[in-house]
Amino acid sequence: MAISLDLITGAISFLFTLLILSYVIGDNPLFKIGTYIFVGVSAGFIAAIAVWQVVIPRLVSPLISTSVSITEKGLLLVPLLGALLLIMKISPRLSGMGRIVMAFLTGVGAAVTIAGALTGTLMPQVMGTINAFDMAPYQGNAGLLLESITNGAIVLFGTIFTLSYFHFGARPRADGSMRRLGLIEIFAWVGRVFIGITLGAIFAGVYAAALTALIERLSSLINFIGNFL
Amino acid sequence: MRVITVFIAVVSGLLVLSGYFLTGFFPVLADVQTLLLNWAIILMGVAALVGIFNLITVHTDKIRRRETGSFYSAILVFFLLGTFFLGLILRPEHGLMGVVMNGIIIPVEAALMGLLSISLLYAAIRLLRRRADMMSVIFLIVAALVMLGSATLPFVNLPILGITSRWITQVLALGGARGILIGVALGTLMTGLRVLFGVDRPYGGN
Amino acid sequence: MKSDEPAAADAGLPAWLSGIPDAAPVEPVENENAAPADDLELGDIPSWLKAAAPHSSIFGETAQEPAVEPAPSFDAPADSADWLNTFKSIDTPQAPAFAMDEPVEAAPAPPAFVPDSQSGENMDSLFTDMPDWLSGSVDLPAANPAPTPMTNSDVLAAGELPAWVQAMRPVDTGVSQLSSTLLSSDQTLESRGALAGLQGVLPAAPGYAPTSKPKAYSIKLQASEEQQMHAALLEQILAAEAEPVPIASYSALRTSRSLRWVIAFLLLTIITSVLAMRTQIFTMPVGNTLDINGALNAIGSIPEGSPVLVMFDYEPARVGEMEVAAAPVFDQMLLLRHPRLTFISTNESGAILAERFITGPLAGHGYESGIRYLNLGYLPGGQMGIRAFAQNPSVSAPYAFSQSANLFSTTLTPAWTLPPLEGVTSLSQFTALILITDNADSARAWIEQTTSARGTLPFVVISSAQAAPMIQPYYTSQQISGLVSGLYGGAVYEQNNAGRPGTARTYWDAYSIGMLLAMALILGGGLWNLALGLRDRAAAREAK
Numbered sequence: 001m002a003i004s005l006d007l008i009t010g011a012i013s014f015l016f017t018l019l020i021l022s023y024v025i026g027d028n029p030l031f032k033i034g035t036y037i038f039v040g041v042s043a044g045f046i047a048a049i050a051v052w053q054v055v056i057p058r059l060v061s062p063l064i065s066t067s068v069s070i071t072e073k074g075l076l077l078v079p080l081l082g083a084l085l086l087i088m089k090i091s092p093r094l095s096g097m098g099r100i101v102m103a104f105l106t107g108v109g110a111a112v113t114i115a116g117a118l119t120g121t122l123m124p125q126v127m128g129t130i131n132a133f134d135m136a137p138y139q140g141n142a143g144l145l146l147e148s149i150t151n152g153a154i155v156l157f158g159t160i161f162t163l164s165y166f167h168f169g170a171r172p173r174a175d176g177s178m179r180r181l182g183l184i185e186i187f188a189w190v191g192r193v194f195i196g197i198t199l200g201a202i203f204a205g206v207y208a209a210a211l212t213a214l215i216e217r218l219s220s221l222i223n224f225i226g227n228f229l
Numbered sequence: 230m231r232v233i234t235v236f237i238a239v240v241s242g243l244l245v246l247s248g249y250f251l252t253g254f255f256p257v258l259a260d261v262q263t264l265l266l267n268w269a270i271i272l273m274g275v276a277a278l279v280g281i282f283n284l285i286t287v288h289t290d291k292i293r294r295r296e297t298g299s300f301y302s303a304i305l306v307f308f309l310l311g312t313f314f315l316g317l318i319l320r321p322e323h324g325l326m327g328v329v330m331n332g333i334i335i336p337v338e339a340a341l342m343g344l345l346s347i348s349l350l351y352a353a354i355r356l357l358r359r360r361a362d363m364m365s366v367i368f369l370i371v372a373a374l375v376m377l378g379s380a381t382l383p384f385v386n387l388p389i390l391g392i393t394s395r396w397i398t399q400v401l402a403l404g405g406a407r408g409i410l411i412g413v414a415l416g417t418l419m420t421g422l423r424v425l426f427g428v429d430r431p432y433g434g435n
Numbered sequence: 436m437k438s439d440e441p442a443a444a445d446a447g448l449p450a451w452l453s454g455i456p457d458a459a460p461v462e463p464v465e466n467e468n469a470a471p472a473d474d475l476e477l478g479d480i481p482s483w484l485k486a487a488a489p490h491s492s493i494f495g496e497t498a499q500e501p502a503v504e505p506a507p508s509f510d511a512p513a514d515s516a517d518w519l520n521t522f523k524s525i526d527t528p529q530a531p532a533f534a535m536d537e538p539v540e541a542a543p544a545p546p547a548f549v550p551d552s553q554s555g556e557n558m559d560s561l562f563t564d565m566p567d568w569l570s571g572s573v574d575l576p577a578a579n580p581a582p583t584p585m586t587n588s589d590v591l592a593a594g595e596l597p598a599w600v601q602a603m604r605p606v607d608t609g610v611s612q613l614s615s616t617l618l619s620s621d622q623t624l625e626s627r628g629a630l631a632g633l634q635g636v637l638p639a640a641p642g643y644a645p646t647s648k649p650k651a652y653s654i655k656l657q658a659s660e661e662q663q664m665h666a667a668l669l670e671q672i673l674a675a676e677a678e679p680v681p682i683a684s685y686s687a688l689r690t691s692r693s694l695r696w697v698i699a700f701l702l703l704t705i706i707t708s709v710l711a712m713r714t715q716i717f718t719m720p721v722g723n724t725l726d727i728n729g730a731l732n733a734i735g736s737i738p739e740g741s742p743v744l745v746m747f748d749y750e751p752a753r754v755g756e757m758e759v760a761a762a763p764v765f766d767q768m769l770l771l772r773h774p775r776l777t778f779i780s781t782n783e784s785g786a787i788l789a790e791r792f793i794t795g796p797l798a799g800h801g802y803e804s805g806i807r808y809l810n811l812g813y814l815p816g817g818q819m820g821i822r823a824f825a826q827n828p829s830v831s832a833p834y835a836f837s838q839s840a841n842l843f844s845t846t847l848t849p850a851w852t853l854p855p856l857e858g859v860t861s862l863s864q865f866t867a868l869i870l871i872t873d874n875a876d877s878a879r880a881w882i883e884q885t886t887s888a889r890g891t892l893p894f895v896v897i898s899s900a901q902a903a904p905m906i907q908p909y910y911t912s913q914q915i916s917g918l919v920s921g922l923y924g925g926a927v928y929e930q931n932n933a934g935r936p937g938t939a940r941t942y943w944d945a946y947s948i949g950m951l952l953a954m955a956l957i958l959g960g961g962l963w964n965l966a967l968g969l970r971d972r973a974a975a976r977e978a979k
Contacts, residue, residue, distance in 0.1 A: 005328060012332030020340035024347070024699045026692075036301040038337035040308030041329055046783045047281045047309075048316025048326070053786075053813040054274025057834045057847050058267070075264065079271040086275050090282060096230065101272055102432035103234035106424055107242030108269045112818045112884070114421035115249040117414040120883025120914075125411050128912025151400045155911075158404015159411065166412045191408065196364045198405030200371025201398045201904045205921065207349050207372075208379055208900035209756050209873070211949040212922045214343030214702065215942050216755025217336065219710050249887075263830060266823035270816040270831065277783075277815070321787065322810075322836055330751065330787045338752035347699045350953055354694065354960030358968035369961050373954045379900075379923050380950035381943075383716045395724055398904060399911075407908040410879075 007227075014224045017217050059083065129156055158194040165191030235427045241265055242425045285309060371397060694960075701952060709945040717947040719940065720927050726910045727927050730917025733867060733893035734768045741866035742859050743774040746881060747785040747792070749873040753899050754788060759939050760925035761871050761897045762796040763932045769800045770935075774866070775855040776808035779832060781820055781877065786812040786836045796938070804837060805848075809855035812836030818880045825862050825888035862888040871897045875905035882909050895919070922946050 019034030062068045063076055082101045089098035132152030138145040164187035170178040180188065247255070248262025288302035296302075316326055353372065356365050378394015381387075423429040658666070723731070737743060749757045768774060778789040789810055793802055802808045811832040814820040823831040835850040850856060859865060868889060872878050878896055885894075893916045898906050900921030910918045919928050926939040 005324060009328045009332045012328070013336040016333055016336040017340045020337055020344065023344055024696075024703070032301055033304060034337060035341075036305045037308050038333060040305040041312045041333050043281050043284055043305075044309040044312025044314075045316060045321065045326070045329060045334065047278055047313045049321050049783045049786075049813050050274045050277045050281075050815075051317060052321055053836070054271060054815050055278070058271050058274070061847055079268045082268065082272045083275040086272060086279050089279055090286075096433075099230065099234050099433045100237060101276075103238040103430075104241050105269055105272060105276075106432045107238035107240070108245050108265055108819055109817075110238075110421040110424035111242040111245035111249075112266075112822050113417050114425070115246060116818060116822075116880070116883030116886075117417040117421070119249070120886045121410055121414040121879065122418070124886075124912045124914050125407055125414070125908060128908065128914075129407065131913075132911070154400055155404045155407065158401070159408045162405050162408020163412055165408075191405075192364060193367060194401070194405035194408065196367040196405075197371050197397065198402045198409065198904060200368045201375050201402040202901065203349070203353070203368065204372045204375035204379065205900040205903055207346060207353075207376065207953055208921050208923070208946075208950065209753060210342050210346035210349060211946060211953070212756040212759065212900075212942065213339045213752060214346050215706055215710065215945045215949070216759075217340050217343050218703070218707050218945075219942070220336070222707070222710050259826065263823060263827045266816070266819050266826070267831060269819045270814075270823060273816040273819070322790070327787065327790070330784065331791065334784065335751040335754050338750060339755060342752040346949070346953075347695065347702060350698050350702070350956055351695050353953075353957045354698075355691070355964055357961045358964035358971070361965050361968050369957055373957050376950045376954040376957075379921075380947035380954075381718045381720055382947075382951075384718065386718050386721060388722060391720060391722060399724070399726075399907060402904050403907055403911060406904050410905065410908055 010220075010224050010227070014221060017221055021217070055083075129159055132156065157190075161187050161191035162194050162198075163191070164188045165195060231430075234432055235430060238430070238432060239425060239427050242421075246425070281309075371402075698956065701956075702949065705948055705952065706945045709948055713941070714944045715940065717944045719930055719943060720923060721930070723927060723931065726907070726918035726920075727924060727931075728917070729910065729915075730764065730895045730897075730919050730928070731931055733895045733916040734764060734772070736893055737768065737772045737774055737867050740773050740775060742777060742856065742864070743768075743867045743869060744777050744779065744862070744865040745789070746868070746870045746872070747778055747780040747789040748782050748877040748881070749785070749788065749871060749899065750782065751784055751788065753873040754791070756899055756922060757871055757873060757897070758792060758796050759922050759937070759942060760899075760919055760928075761792070763925055763929040763935075763937050763939065764869070764895070764897060764919055765792075765797055766800075766935060766937070767928075767932045769797060769802070770933075775857075776802065777811060777855055777859075777865070778808065778836075779811040779814050779824070781814050781817060781880075783813055786810055790836075805835065805853050805855070807855065809850055809853055810836040811850055818884055821880055821884040825885045828862055829860060863890050863892065865892065867893040867895065869895045869897065873899035873902060875902040878902060878906045878909070882914050886914070893917075897924075900924075 016034055016038070019030050022028055023031045059076060059079060063073055063080070082104065085097045085101045088094035132155055133149065135145060135148070138148050164184055167180065167184055167188065169184075170180050173179055179185065244258070245262050245265055248258045252259045252262075285306060288306050291302040292299045292306070312329060315329070316323075319325055353369060356369060374397055375394050378390045378392075378397070380390075420429065424431070776793075778786070778793075780786050780789060782788075790804075793808055804810065812834070813836075814824055814832055816823065820831065829851045833850060835848040835853065837848045851860070862868075862885060868881075868885070870878060870881050872881075875898075878898060882894070894914070895917045896906055896909075896915050896919075898918065898920045900923065903918065903920035903924075906915070906918060906920070909915050919925065922939060922942060925937070926943055929935075929937040929939045
């Protein structure tokens with residue numbers, strides 16, 4: 001195998017995989033070195049991306065370009081000023097100035113999430129729960145119709161019970177304790193079961209993802225060694 | 230300062246929000262929204278740089294004070310600056326940056342993820358010793374059934390396993406997932422409205 | 436201190452003092468009222484006070500008959516303590532304890548004994564007749580002659596004082612006054628007490644004298660019972676807070692390193708063996724699910740050579756899983772539809788991962804950057820960036836993530852004039868959207884923010900297995916067209932790809948063994964730990 005960029009990449013990859021997998025025998029300096037190098041490299045990479053993909057093309061280049069109109073350049077002075085205010089956050093004395101930018105980002109972010117949650121999740125999901133009972137596609141097939149209604153009902157009740165679990169309105173009792181209404185309490189209890197099922201499915205998914213990552217790493221180790229055999 | 234920050238947050242938020250719903254009446258709001266969002270994009274990029282500078286500061290302070298683990302901090306700062314300047318000179322899309330990504334970042338992250346499988350399995354086995362209640366039992370049984378359904382057996386095919394697993398994930402778990410999604414959306418809505426009404430000021434305008 | 440209390444008993448005397456009467460040649464006292472009868476009565480008086488008192492036994496002289504009767508204005512009761520009697524005037528002025536060549540200057544220190552202002556006129560005569568050591572402490576009249584210098588003949592006999600007192604007194608040791616004068620700037624000479632003869636040991640502010648008796652302040656805290664109760668309650672609360680409370684549910688939890696090692700050993704050994712042997716004994720999963728069918732249909736509906744937007748939103752950690760799941764989808768699409776691909780990512784490393792994907796698993800298709808595909812790079816801002824891109828993609832991502840041959844070159848390549856994006860100016864002009872993500876939040880953001888802009892465009896999500904349960908509701912609500920999740924989804928899709936080999940098959944045996952092993956360990960180990968937990972809890976209940 002000739003020494004190439006691929007071989008160098010493979011060797012480095014092999015080394016770092018072993019450094020990290022050494023954690024199996026316990027926390028050790030090799031593992032620490034590997035993780036610290038990784039954090040440093042990742043942060044440096046992100047910084048380079050931020051410069052080349054954000055600052056230069058969206059701020060610096062348009063400001064120095066001759067093909068950009070004066071109006072556009074003038075509008076870019078606002079984020080330029082904002083960037084300077086953000087940089088002031090580095091200094092403890094001037095960090096308060098960064099609040100203006102943070103306020104802007106928070107306001108814009110809140111608006112975007114409100115609109116997204118309302119139009120992209122809340123209304124479509126409610127409609128999706130209702131549409132599960134649409135019988136039109138199953139007309140003439142009693143088995144499928146029954147299955148569809150059953151599944152739709154399970155999803156509907158699962159959704160309602162789960163939402164009941166997140167309902168925290170309570171009334172004080174004679175003994176001073178706070179309890180939910182009786183019906184809500186029962187719904188919430190069933191909701192816990194549904195949440196448990198969902199979390200169980202998510203756990204299996206997380207394990208599957210982690211297992212695939214482990215398989216991919218072990219496979220790469222075997223393949224690298226295989227190059228020399 | 231407080232009045233200014235609240236004013237900026239509320240006005241910018243309302244302008245962007247109206248860009249979603251009122252562009253039919255005021256088409257200019259779409260342009261305003263795009264402008265504000267592009268400003269936000271630029272500022273988010275700069276914020277990432279400020280965050281990384283803060284990381285450097287923290288670790289250089291540790292090195293200067295010769296705290297425990299300052300050796301590791303020195304390694305971190307060295308590789309951070311090295312990668313940054315390499316990326317700055319060569320650009321991130323250069324082949325050498327590909328070596329950095331494929332040789333260090335991907336292997337380390339994937340290996341850490343692989344280690345997670347051991348930890349997850351360990352935690353699941355020990356769960357019932359820690360708390361043996363109905364929720365834990367349901368959680369583990371569902372996890373085990375979904376795992377069983379996600380695999381196949383040697384030489385034989387048992388479709389029932391896959392069907393059961395899929396029914397759990399696509400029907401039973403769907404109810405809980407949808408409930409969680411709607412709950413999250415409602416929570417997001419309330420939090421966002423509190424910010425837009427100036428009730429919550431997470432940007433520090435107390 | 437009252438002399439009549441301990442003076443009667445020898446037992447009350449210090450050993451060194453009890454021996455004094457025998458050692459000193461004391462003559463019998465003729466007048467009982469004149470002075471204490473013997474040293475026994477001074478048993479509790481410290482030596483320095485004895486030295487100060489004009490007692491005959493101290494100075495080795497017989498007490499003389501007092502020339503002046505104690506003034507009645509002194510208000511000394513008839514049965515006053517004997518030691519007070521020692522302050523009665525004597526006819527012979529007492530000499531200083533040591534001889535001096537020059538008269539001793541009166542110390543400016545506060546007087547040790549201040550007469551009552553209401554005392555009678557005889558007070559003057561009383562104090563003029565007082566011994567020198569005492570009169571020296573009060574303001575002497577101007578006409579008062581200087582005290583008579585005493586000679587060394589008046590010094591105490593060595594045997595009359597304990598050794599430690601002798602050691603303290605410079606009189607007999609003959610310490611040079613010069614040395615102390617040189618060493619200390621304070622010229623005040625102590626004229627009485629154990630420190631007599633020492634210079635500058637008790638510096639005093641010249642001219643300072645208290646004008647009134649200092650007030651007595653109580654050091655006892657003035658607190659009511661209620662306040663004390665509150666304080667006690669607060670103490671109790673604080674003590675309870677500081678006391679560590681053992682958490683019952685965590686008491687039995689100790690990390691079992693051996694169990695961890697067993698799990699690690701099993702997983703690593705079995706998976707490595709299976710991968711190394713390249714076994715393919717496990718059957719591939721059969722039967723398309725609805726969501727995978729949806730993906731197949733959406734991919735199949737893409738027009739030939741049309742622009743497709745692909746969002747790479749996953750972390751490098753899941754590159755293995757995502758490439759395995761996405762490769763058969765793209766392989767089929769590129770093979771059958773030859774789309775023009777445009778990549779974008781809200782993840783910083785997404786752009787590089789996109790390049791890795793197109794030049795790795797899809798390398799066989801020969802897609803070239805700028806001709807068949809285009810990488811728009813990193814889109815910052817999360818949901819804000821996605822919304823901006825959905826509204827106006829050419830403004831939000833104007834440049835291509837292309838390689839530049841020149842170092843330090845800031846030249847940027849405009850993206851929207853290149854062939855892959857020909858005829859595209861808005862999101863709705865793409866023919867399909869494909870999101871590759873490992874994160875349910877990322878999927879939610881793309882689904883939410885592109886809702887209005889994409890209209891009815893086919894939207895396929897290729898996700899990690901961990902995000903699938905939270906993305907599934909978007910499929911059933913028909914907000915996305917199809918969902919391929921994890922290695923399982925990739926394996927199912929791979930079987931719909933005209934039998935073309937894929938990585939899913941390579942990994943499948945190891946994956947299946949890993950999943951079955953996990954299931955067995957969770958059920959078996961779970962039951963075992965359940966039994967252990969019940970045993971621990973029963974033992975804890977019994978212990979209580």
